[in-house]
Amino acid sequence: MISTTKKSRFGIDFYNGSKDSLITEIRNSIDGPYKYIVTPNINHVVHLKENRELRASYASSKHQICDSRVLLPVLRVLGIKLPEAIPGSDLTNELLLIGNNEHWSVTVIGGSNSDIQALKDKLQNIKIHHYNPPMGFIDNEQEVLKCIEFTGKHISNLIIFAVGCPRQEILAHRLHMAGNAKGIGLCVGASINFMTGSVKRAPLFMQKTGTEWIYRIIAEPRRLAKRYAVDALKFIPILVAELLERK
Secondary structure, X not given: OOOOOOEEEOOEEEOOOOHHHHHHHHHOOOOOEOEEEEOOOHHHHHHHHHOHHHHHHHHHOOEEOOOOOOHHHHHHHOOOOOOOOOOHHHHHHHHHHHHHHHOOEEEEEOOOHHHHHHHHHHOOOOEEEEEOOOOOHHXXXXXXXXXXXXXXXOOOOEEEEOOOOOHHHHHHHHHHHHOOOEOEEEEOOOHHHHHHOOOOOOOXXXXXXXXXXXXXXXXXXXXXXXXXXXXXXXXXXXXXXXXXXXX
């Protein structure tokens, strides 16, 4: 049996269980008090050093799962041997398929109307509630409150936050502080886009070998090339600091 003791690096307490054990836990918690899960990757590690609100969100989260097969071997070098990476897109896909079989109610914050309609067409047994806040909403208190009020009015088994890091994590934390929701929250970025097919995922061999990021740069160079380059440059000194601390 795999231990689920949390292991810490980069200020993150990484979940140390398998995807199957996590899914079982989520299924057993969907009718309980609200808890949320964050999905750290290299980009998140960089943001955590710079964003106090993101650090507060991480501190209050139920689980912090390694989303990245690029980050996974780095953690192993640092002495954190997790059983596997659990990409948020894979987790979201599996949970929604289970939810469709079990007739869950799901709230999605973010995502286009066309993506949500495609999701409804694909998962006809799920009752989907959708609210897409405007750009820059996280810096507007009234817009944040609209998101919180929407989730409070549409109590669901699963709440999918799909507005990108660090906005989705900050919003998940704000909802936790408001105390007017139930079920499990997932901070999973573009997972809905992958499931509906509006954004194509890399071939399976690239996903499994940790080279999916190359495919994504080729597919969306204007949006991702600069971001990945900046993240890499900022991550190097963070990694060096972790290596020196371990020694």
